[in-house]
Amino acid sequence: MAINFINETVARKGKLKYGEFFSGGLGCASAAKKHPNIDIRWVLNHDKVAIQTAYFHLPGTQVYWQDIYTQDEHELEPVDIIQASFECDYHTPAIGSKPLDKQSYMMGWELYRYVAFLQPLMLTVENVPGVKNWAPLDENDRPIKERKGEEFERWKKALIDLGYKYIESIRVA
DSSP states (O other): OEEEEEOTTOOOOSSEEEEEESOTTOHHHHHHHTSTTEEEEEEEESOHHHHHHHHHHSTTSEEEESOTTTSOGGGSOOOSEEEEEOOSTTSSGGGTTOOOOHHHHTHHHHHHHHHHHHOOSEEEEESOGGGGGOOOBOTTSOBOGGGTTHHHHHHHHHHHHTTOEEEEEOOOO
């Protein structure tokens, strides 16, 4: 599943600048690299192997080996497209009774900080079936089942309030 937030109020000419959070194995960036009108400006990831992969496959691209929670958004070049893939560890039913990592579970709010500053034309978020179930956490760091989806709707509204249009696209591979 992918969710897209598109800001249709600004048109850009020339190549579209692209940035990617949680670049992982660079599947999205590799596909974007093949498009003649997309210029990959930067990728950010906290994982050493992902960063080494980025250096190898994306020469000339600014590579940030940093945690999204500590990276200063002001250091990132504004781009037209931001691609993000949330950690799937805390967005799957397979987690069982393990307590959640609050930061990972609510990673969307950290991404919001970057989007609010960078104001890209488009934000694409993939790998997120469980994100739509975001709920406030109880005192044991477990989602409150009765409030399933409430935190996602709050996050989605915050991005829409920035001027974005919400588009959901479910793809089964």
